[in-house]
Amino acid sequence: MTHTYDVTGMTCNGCKASVEKALSALSDVENVEVDLNSGTATIKMHKHVGVDALQNALSDKYTISEKDTKNVFSSTQTVKEEKSELKQLFPLFLILGYILIASTLLNIKPWNINGFMLDFMGLFYIVFSFFKLLDLKGFPQSFGMYDPLAKAVPAYGWIYPFIEVVLGLMFLMRFQTNIALIVTLVILGITTFGVTKTLLDKKSIQCACLGTALKLPMTKATFIENAIMIVMAIFMIIKTLDV
Structure with a gap:
């Protein structure tokens, strides 16, 4: 009801x-x-x-x-x-599509898988941080509803968008990428844990991945979005260790 x-x-x-x-x-x-x-x-x-x-x-x-x-x-x-789940998530899919296309075009001639992944992660952080910064006051509370660290330490929710900006620049500028990869695993690992718990508890809350400017529901797409970044970070770290 x-x-x-x-x-x-x-x-x-x-x-x-x-x-x-x-x-x-x-x-x-x-x-x-x-x-x-x-x-x-x-x-x-x-x-x-x-x-x-x-x-x-x-x-x-x-x-x-x-x-x-x-x-x-x-x-x-x-x-x-109620809007359909797919329609609600359209802005997320559209943004990810643009990031995917841009990363591909930047590395297609010649094709460079490492450059593609670094550019994808860099653009991902920059674009997503932009939407979070549109409502910096409202984001921490929404983020704290599912991220364990933001819930325990509210100040983390306030600085998180700026962490994404820094990580995005590090990937795009190829500056200390190993450190950026490790930080990515840590922060997205924590968030993904919270997202997974929310989905398993079947709680319907607003996803803060694009801040509060766009009203997105917490769905499996949020989990997949974080999982892609985590898999990319692990892949790049393994390649670095092999070298």
Whole structure:
């Protein structure tokens, strides 16, 4: 069942992330989508959760109440209102496609697999950090919902986009690439662990891979995206050791 509620007290994307995180933590809540512009929260539940329980999950800054319009129960209405997963992930696939094409063109004559991988990882970090920096205030809270280190050390969420910028430049400039590869394995390994746990727990939360500017769901595509980078980093480290 899906219900839509009015939420007051939200002023920024950070507030939006806080509300989504608090409501998503409730055991009977399957998915939470907060619209900052309309001040509403659409909550998909395994079984009905009362307004009092929802309010108790939020800080005193926010007030949640039932909308005057009727709640959405019909599966037909839900299907019409919800975007398909593929459509939601289209921006991610489009960006990855552009990065793939650019990396290929940069190394096609003559073909250089090492250069392709380094350019792919460099462009990946630069492009993805750009979207995170568009809303630096809201990103840390969204990121902390699934990344274990960002959850334990909030400051890590604030500096993570800048870490991506530095790593991207290191790969593109071929500067200390071995260090960049090791750091990639560490930070993406931590994030992938959190993504895997979220998927196994079947929690539906917003993915922060492209920041909060683009609303993307946490899906297997997020896992695959990180896995590709990890496999590339491992491949390059092995090649370096062989040399």
